[in-house]
Every structure is written in structure tokens, then in C-alpha cells.
Amino acid sequence: MSAPKILSIGKATQDVFLRSAKSFTQLEHKGVKYEQLPVGQKLELDEVVFSTGGNVTNAAVTFARQGLHSVYMWALGTDVASEVILQSLDREGIDTSPVVQHDGYRASYSVILMLEGGERTILNYHGTEIPADTTELNLDLIKDADWLYLSSLGNMELLERIITEAGKHEVKVMLNPATVELKQTDKLKALLSDVEVLTVNKEEAQLIVEGETIDELARHALHYCPVVIVSDGPNGAVATDGETLVTAGMYEDVPVTDRTGGGDAFGSGFLSAWAQGKTLRDSVIFASANSTSVVTKIGAKEGILHRGVELHDMPIEETSL
Numbered sequence: 413m414s415a416p417k418i419l420s421i422g423k424a425t426q427d428v429f430l431r432s433a434k435s436f437t438q439l440e441h442k443g444v445k446y447e448q449l450p451v452g453q454k455l456e457l458d459e460v461v462f463s464t465g466g467n468v469t470n471a472a473v474t475f476a477r478q479g480l481h482s483v484y485m486w487a488l489g490t491d492v493a494s495e496v497i498l499q500s501l502d503r504e505g506i507d508t509s510p511v512v513q514h515d516g517y518r519a520s521y522s523v524i525l526m527l528e529g530g531e532r533t534i535l536n537y538h539g540t541e542i543p544a545d546t547t548e549l550n551l552d553l554i555k556d557a558d559w560l561y562l563s564s565l566g567n568m569e570l571l572e573r574i575i576t577e578a579g580k581h582e583v584k585v586m587l588n589p590a591t592v593e594l595k596q597t598d599k600l601k602a603l604l605s606d607v608e609v610l611t612v613n614k615e616e617a618q619l620i621v622e623g624e625t626i627d628e629l630a631r632h633a634l635h636y637c638p639v640v641i642v643s644d645g646p647n648g649a650v651a652t653d654g655e656t657l658v659t660a661g662m663y664e665d666v667p668v669t670d671r672t673g674g675g676d677a678f679g680s681g682f683l684s685a686w687a688q689g690k691t692l693r694d695s696v697i698f699a700s701a702n703s704t705s706v707v708t709k710i711g712a713k714e715g716i717l718h719r720g721v722e723l724h725d726m727p728i729e730e731t732s733l
Contacts, residue, residue, distance in 0.1 A: 414481075415479055415480045415481050415688075416480050416481065416558040416559060416687040416688060417480070417481040417483065417556065417557050417558045417559070418472075418475045418480055418481065418482055418483065418557065418558065418559045418560070418561055418683070418684075418687065419483045419484075419485060419510075419553065419554065419556075419557035419559070419560050419561070420468045420469070420471050420472040420475070420482070420483065420484050420485070420560075420561040420562075421468060421484075421485045421486065421549075421560065421561075421562055421565065421574060422466065422467060422468030422469075422486065422562060422563045422564040422565050422590075423466045423467075423468065423486065423519075423520050423538070423539060423564040423565070423566060424464065424465075424466040424468070424469045424484075424486055424488060424494075424497045424501075424519055424520065425464065425465040425466040425469075425497075425519065425520040425521065425522050425536075425539070426462070426464060426465075426492075426493035426496055426497060426519055426520070426521050426522070427462070427463045427464060427465040427522045427523075427524060427672070427711060427712070428460065428461070428462055428463075428521075428522070428523050428524065429459075429460070429461040429462075429463065429524045429526055429670065429672075429710050429711065430457055430459075430460055430523065430524065430525055430526060431457065431458045431459040431460075431461075431526040431710075432455060432456060432457045432458050432525075433458055433528070434456065435449070435455040435456060435457070436525050436526065436527055436533075437527070438527050438528075438531060445531075447525060447527070447533050459710075461710045461711060462496075463710070463711030463712065463713065463714070464496060464497045464500045464501075464711075464712075464713065465522065465672065465673060465711070465712040465713070466497075466520060466564060467563035467564045467588055467590065467676050468484070468486070468561060468562070468563050468564060469484060469497065469501060469713075470673045470676035470677065470680065470712045470713055470716070471561050471563070471588075471676055471679065471680035471683075472484045472501065472504075472506050472561070472680075473501075473504050473506070473713050473716050474676075474677060474680035474681055474684050474702060474716050474717075475506075475561075475680060475683075475684050476504045476505050476506050477504070477716055477717065477718045477719060478684040478685075478717075478718075478719050479719045480684060480687065480688075481507070482504075482505070482506045482507065483506070483507040483508075483509075483510060483553075483557065484501055484506050484507065484508050484510070484511060485510035485511060485549060485550070485553065486511055486512075486542075486549075487511070487512040487513070487514075487517050487540070487542050487546070487548055487549065488511055488512070488513050488517055488519050489513065489514070489515060489516070489517040489518045489519060489540070490513060490514070490515050491518055491519060493518070493519040493520075493521055494513065494517070494518070494519040497519055498511065498513075500713075510549070510550055510553055512548045512549065516540070517539075517540040518537075518539050518540045519539050520536070520537060520538055520539035521536075521537040521539065522534050522535065522536045522537070523535040524670075524672060526670060526710070531671065532670065532671065532672065538566060541566050541567060542565075542566070542567065542570060543567070543570070544567050544569030544570040544572075544573055546570070551573070551574065551577050554574065554577045554578050554581060554583055555577075555580075555581035555583065557583050558583070558584065558687065559583065559584045559585070559586060559608075559683065559687050560574070560575075560578050560583055560584070560585045560586070561586050561588075561680065561683060562574065562575070562585060562586070562587050562588070563587070563588040563589070563590055563676075564590040565590070565592075565593075566590070566592050567592065568592060568593055568596050568599050568600075571593060571603065572599070572603055575587075575603050575606050575607065576606070578606065579606040584608040584609075585606060585607045585608055585609075586607070586608065586609040586610075586611065586679070586683050587603075587604075587607045587609070587610055587611070588611045588612070588675075588676070588679050589610075589612065589616065594616055594619050594620075597619055597620055600620065601620065601636060604636035604637045605636065605637070607636075607637045608637065608638060608639060609637070609638075609639040609640075609641065609682075609683065609686070610633060610636070610637045610639070610640050610641070611640075611641040611643075611675075611678070611679035611682065612633075612641070612642055612643075613642070613643045613644065613645070613675060614626050614629065614642060614643070614644045617629040617630070617633060617642045620633060620636070621633050621635075621636075626642040626643070626644050626647075626648075626649065626650045627650055627657065627659065629642045630642045630650045630651070630652050630657065631652065631657070631733075634652060634654050638653060638654055639651070639652070639653045639654075639686075640652055641678070641679065641682060641696075641699075643675060643678055645671075645674070646662060646668075648660050648661040648662060648700075648727075649678065649696070649699070649700070651682065651692055651695070651696050651699075652692075652733065653692050654733065655732065655733055656692050656693075656730055656731070656732060656733065657730070657731050657732075657733055658692050658693050658696045658728060658729070658730050659728065659729045659730075659731075660696050660697070660700050660726065660727065660728045661726065661727030661728070662700070662704070662726070662727070663697070663700035663701050663703070663704040663726045664701075664704050664724075664726070666704055666707070666708050667708065668707045668708070669707065669708055669709060669710055670707060670709065670710045670711065671707050672711065672712045673706050673707075673711070673712025673713065674703045674706050674707045675703070676706075676712060677699075677702040677703040677705070677706040677712075677715070677716060678699045678700065678702065678703040679699070680702070681695075681698050681699035681700075681701070681702030681703065681717070682695045682696065682698070682699035683695075684698070685698045685699070692730075693728065693730050696728065697723055697726060697728065698717075698723065700726060701717060701721070701723050701726075702716060702717050705717050
């Protein structure tokens with residue numbers, strides 16, 4: 413049996429991580445946490461790390477490292493950031509042939525100010541937005557995939573076009589909606605009938621459905637699509653396929669270095685197992701292990717697990733609905 417082919421579509425980012433124990437400190441005022449940097453001064457850094465990110469490319473690396481046929485589609489430029497992103501994906505064995513490159517596009521770019529305990533402040537340049545009516549992306553390739561992984565398209569109309577195309581060819585979709593999609597919840601809900609797996613964190617889920625706990629949110633979201641994952645950072649996650657509800661705690665209590673990419677690692681870890689016919693429980697266990705590994709490293713990709721890694725038991729409950 414050949415490995416499932418997963419086509420990931422969405423933005424890619426060049427990430428620069430800056431660490432300074434003296435210069436970057438977390439303050440709090442009336443419950444709001446923030447950073448404060450003095451104007452007109454030169455601040456010393458302890459460490460600078462260059463990496464690549466973007467929800468979708470992080471997911472594509474998980475799929476590749478798990479031995480799946482991982483394909484990436486987007487439009488990038490000829491700028492240094494775009495070239496670095498493509499080179500990093502090529503090294504992972506990801507098929508980047510559907511990527512369009514020309515001078516008119518720019519990759520996204522993020523500067524991450526790292527705080528102790530894994531918290532961070534992100535300065536983000538979103539890169540060039542791709543119009544919904546683009547003819548540059550070869551959407552005919554969708555029909556050849558077993559799954560689509562979608563996130564961070566930056567354009568609700570483009571998302572609708574891609575999901576509609578997938579529906580025509582009965583290609584399954586996993587969606588991790590980003591900020592633009594979550595701001596248009598009515599349009600987002602209308603698309604979910606063509607989505608097989610929805611993965612969101614607690615705050616994102618509360619923009620889509622009513623509920624206080626992640627259990628409630630996952631159950632309510634089942635009204636829109638057949639498989640739902642709701643995560644809550646270090647508090648764990650739930651996943652349900654309408655028949656079973658799996659509740660997972662922390663895979664392992666590890667020192668958190670950087671939370672960037674932890675959610676992407678969970679969602680893509682789940683799909684890499686689920687697409688291969690693993691049970692809901694086993695898919696959640698691998699998702700949790702993948703996410704836990706990622707937050708111990710700087711950057712969203714360094715800690716992504718490779719195929720064949722040995723997993724251990726974790727706090728997890730499985731109940732029938």
C-alpha cells in the first residue's frame with residue numbers, strides 16, 4: 413500500500429528568533445502581559461537563530477518525516493527568505509514542484525522575541541497576498557492528493573475556492589483556520605461541511621461555537637464537520653470523530669524552550685497518523701508526542717519527530733459518545 417499523499421497549501425515564513433535574558437522581560441498590568449523596550453538604545457542579544465516556519469510548511473515537514481508523500485503549494489519570490497524556505501523544504505524531501513516563484517512575490521517574515529518559559533512576542537510581515545482568482549497556483553493538482561492540509565492562506569475566497577475544488581474530487585481536507593478565516597466565522601462555518609478534520613485551539617473554537625470547556629467545544633463543533641480537535645496548550649487536548657471522545661493530558665512534562673509551532677505539530681501529527689488508518693487514540697498520542705518534542709527546541713521544525721520513534725504511555729481517556 414502506497415503512502416498517503418498530502419498536499420499542503422498556505423504561507424511560508426522566514427523566522428528569526430532573538431533571545432536576551434536581560435533585554436526581553438515580561439511585565440504585567442491589569443492582567444495584560446506585555447514587553448517594554450527602550451527607545452534609542454542598543455540592546456544586547458544572547459542568541460540569534462534563523463529558521464523557517466508557517467503553519468503549513470511546519471505540517472509538511474511532519475508528513476515528510478513520517479514517510480508520507482508530502483507536497484507543498486504556494487507562491488514565493490526570489491528574495492533570500494523565499495530561497496531559504498524552499499531549500500529547507502527540499503532538504504526534508506518535500507515535493508515543492510507546485511510552488512510558483514517570481515520577483516513580484518515576497519515570503520512572510522517573522523522576528524520572534526523570546527521570553528523565558530517559551531512565551532514570545534512576534535513581529536510579523538505577512539508577505540504577498542495571493543488573490544482568490546489566481547491562475548498561477550495549479551489547483552488541478554488537488555485531485556491527485558489523498559488529503560489537503562490548509563492554513564494561513566490569508567484570503568477567505570481563495571480558501572473557499574480550494575475547498576470547493578477538493579470537494580469535487582472527494583479529496584479529504586484538514587483545516588487549521590488562521591486569523592483571517594476566524595474573523596469571518598459565518599463564511600467559515602459554511603465551508604466546514606466540506607472539511608473532514610477541523611483543528612483549533614480553545615480560543616479559536618470559541619469563535620466558532622459556544623462552550624466553556626474543550627470537551628463542550630469539540631462536541632458542538634461536530635455539528636459542522638465529522639472529526640474535531642480542540643487543544644488547550646499545556647492543559648491538553650480533545651479529539652472526537654462523533655463516536656469516541658479522546659481526552660489527552662500532557663504527553664510529557666518537559667522544559668518549554670519555545671512554543672512556536674506546537675499547535676502545528678499537534679495537528680499535523682494527528683493527520684500523519686489518522687491518514688494512515690491509525691485509531692483516534694493512537695493519532696492523538698502521536699500528535700501529543702510531536703507537539704511536546706517541538707516546544708523543547710527553538711523554531712517550529714527542529715523538534716518534529718521522525719518515523720519510527722518510540723512512544724510511551726501518557727494520561728489519556730477514551731469515552732463513547
